[in-house]
Amino acid sequence: MTATTSQHSSTEAADTPDERALIARCRRGDAAAWDELFERYYDPVGRFVFQYSPAFTREDVEEITQEVFLAIVRNIDSFRGNSAFQTWTFRIAINKARDFIQHKSAAKRGKGMEHVPLDVSNPNNGTPLEIPSPASGPDEALISKEEMVMLRQAVDRLSDPCREIIELRYFGDLSYEELAATLNLNPKTVSSRLSKCLDRLEEIARPLFAGEKTRPFSV
Amino acid sequence: MDTGPTNHNIENRLRAYVARRRHEAGARFVMPPDTRRFLQTEVDRKYRSKEPRAMRSTTLFAWLGLKPVWMTATAVVAIGLVAFLVRLSWEPHRMHDLAKAEQKVQPPQSAPAPASAARTRSAPATTSVGAPPVEIARLAESNQDTLATPRQSVAALALDRKVAGLSQRFVQTQSGQIGADRSQLSQQTRNVLEDFQIELANGKLRVLDSDGSVYEAAVAAVDHTAAESSAQIAYRSAAQPSPQTAAGAPSAETAPAPTAARFGARARMQPEKGLASQTSVAPDTLFSNAIPFVALGTNRTLNQSVVIHGRIVLPQEHGQQIKRQSDLMASDPATLKALLQNATVQGRVVIDASNQFELNATPR
Numbered sequence: 001m002t003a004t005t006s007q008h009s010s011t012e013a014a015d016t017p018d019e020r021a022l023i024a025r026c027r028r029g030d031a032a033a034w035d036e037l038f039e040r041y042y043d044p045v046g047r048f049v050f051q052y053s054p055a056f057t058r059e060d061v062e063e064i065t066q067e068v069f070l071a072i073v074r075n076i077d078s079f080r081g082n083s084a085f086q087t088w089t090f091r092i093a094i095n096k097a098r099d100f101i102q103h104k105s106a107a108k109r110g111k112g113m114e115h116v117p118l119d120v121s122n123p124n125n126g127t128p129l130e131i132p133s134p135a136s137g138p139d140e141a142l143i144s145k146e147e148m149v150m151l152r153q154a155v156d157r158l159s160d161p162c163r164e165i166i167e168l169r170y171f172g173d174l175s176y177e178e179l180a181a182t183l184n185l186n187p188k189t190v191s192s193r194l195s196k197c198l199d200r201l202e203e204i205a206r207p208l209f210a211g212e213k214t215r216p217f218s219v
Numbered sequence: 220m221d222t223g224p225t226n227h228n229i230e231n232r233l234r235a236y237v238a239r240r241r242h243e244a245g246a247r248f249v250m251p252p253d254t255r256r257f258l259q260t261e262v263d264r265k266y267r268s269k270e271p272r273a274m275r276s277t278t279l280f281a282w283l284g285l286k287p288v289w290m291t292a293t294a295v296v297a298i299g300l301v302a303f304l305v306r307l308s309w310e311p312h313r314m315h316d317l318a319k320a321e322q323k324v325q326p327p328q329s330a331p332a333p334a335s336a337a338r339t340r341s342a343p344a345t346t347s348v349g350a351p352p353v354e355i356a357r358l359a360e361s362n363q364d365t366l367a368t369p370r371q372s373v374a375a376l377a378l379d380r381k382v383a384g385l386s387q388r389f390v391q392t393q394s395g396q397i398g399a400d401r402s403q404l405s406q407q408t409r410n411v412l413e414d415f416q417i418e419l420a421n422g423k424l425r426v427l428d429s430d431g432s433v434y435e436a437a438v439a440a441v442d443h444t445a446a447e448s449s450a451q452i453a454y455r456s457a458a459q460p461s462p463q464t465a466a467g468a469p470s471a472e473t474a475p476a477p478t479a480a481r482f483g484a485r486a487r488m489q490p491e492k493g494l495a496s497q498t499s500v501a502p503d504t505l506f507s508n509a510i511p512f513v514a515l516g517t518n519r520t521l522n523q524s525v526v527i528h529g530r531i532v533l534p535q536e537h538g539q540q541i542k543r544q545s546d547l548m549a550s551d552p553a554t555l556k557a558l559l560q561n562a563t564v565q566g567r568v569v570i571d572a573s574n575q576f577e578l579n580a581t582p583r
Contacts, residue, residue, distance in 0.1 A: 073265065198230055
């Protein structure tokens with residue numbers, strides 16, 4: 001859970017005076033401040049987007065994340081500071097990821113085949129990108145690729161409030177307090193809503209996973 | 220992760236999902252340089268487009284806050300411009316009204332004297348005014364039409380006074396009363412032209428009453444014979460006016476005296492026209508030392524029209540130098556000032572075509 005820790009520390013830093021000063025400089029059009037902001041939030045946002053869907057590649061993530069930061073540049077004046085800046089960027093990322101999925105689904109309906117780039121090199125250093133191994137690692141043995149896709153499908157069937165609270169809680173690693181601040185709810189309300197949403201998710205996912213268990217092979 | 224609901228099977232699946240995706244994510248996400256350039260371009264575009272607006276507002280505030288001299292100068296120019304435009308807008312009205320009045324005037328053929336009128340010495344009150352010619356009649360008529368209510372703005376008046384710069388104050392002498400006993404007039408009527416000021420500039424004459432009433436006039440082109448003897452003038456000037464007979468009929472010397480009714484614009488100047496047509500030699504020649512004028516306006520206190528058939532009688536020694544009206548107008552301001560300081564104003568004042576009295580005022 002190294003990534004979790006790094007994401008969380010980044011979230012906590014969002015409320016510091018340094019963070020507020022950085023955002024203030026960005027709002028004045030300071031190019032160096034914007035560079036610093038990109039440096040600070042690109043990785044957390046990229047990881048959040050990567051978790052959003054098991055179908056996303058790093059190329060997809062770069063495309064989505066670019067859209068996320070473009071929206072941040074254009075709308076930073078609308079950030080009120082009610083929540084951490086990173087949480088604000090996560091909520092933008094959720095919308096952009098959903099837009100991307102819808103756009104891609106529409107494109108796939110015409111082509112019938114998804115393009116998977118294998119010859120893309122890292123634009124920073126020219127080295128080949130790390131393509132995730134299709135083989136399951138030690139921690140990943142708990143869930144197969146198909147189960148991940150089904151889980152994503154189940155989450156997508158939730159209502160918007162439930163989907164958002166689950167995505168922020170598990171993909172964004174937000175605490176109850178941060179969720180409460182972001183969603184403008186009481187922490188106890190957050191707990192009860194999360195519990196109800198998980199119940200609902202389980203109801204949706206149960207038949208999907210039951211069907212998966214009946215299949216002869218699992219990846 | 221924080222403690223939370225852990226009794227859900229689905230939650231375990233979610234945690235497994237997240238763990239696997241984080242593992243699959245691999246190395247740290249680094250923003251590609253072209254994405255960074257693209258975003259910096261967007262930042263530059265956004266904040267550069269904001270900059271001119273900020274600059275504009277800053278410049279405006281600087282002008283407003285730091286340039287009071289410019290603001291004052293602008294305000295002065297604006298006020299001057301407004302005053303100028305007000306004056307310009309007033310002049311065309313006046314010219315239009317004059318033209319209209321000219322069309323209305325019927326050339327008088329003859330002035331039938333009232334049968335009961337008798338040539339008495341009380342009549343020359345009219346001729347002492349100087350028998351205004353047709354031009355004055357037209358002006359008088361137009362003024363009666365157009366100046367019934369003072370239309371000139373205070374700003375325009377102030378400006379005019381500034382431009383004129385040549386004025387003299389006069390007070391009515393006790394002997395300058397004619398007609399009915401002055402005590403019969405109301406106090407307000409008695410105050411008319413009791414104390415007034417004459418302004419002379421650009422060929423125009425203006426009488427300013429003590430209550431702020433303004434009576435406008437043009438200095439008339441004199442239409443009298445140069446051969447008219449000063450003895451006759453003295454005779455007329457000395458005549459004690461008695462405009463009405465006991466029966467109330469107007470009396471006159473060579474022409475009907477101006478009763479109230481006869482001060483109607485069309486009828487007023489008929490006899491003078493006849494005289495002028497017979498004797499006009501030098502229209503610009505001054506009648507003795509007098510500058511005749513007819514001024515009209517509305518008295519602000521009474522809210523009634525006032526017609527002044529007057530003349531400015533210059534002192535003899537100055538009168539020798541001023542042979543023509545053009546000489547008078549061409550005189551330098553100092554000379555004009557000296558003339559007015561030693562002049563008297565004589566004539567007849569008719570209020571609302573019902574009350575009248577003779578004007579005999581001296582400089583104050």
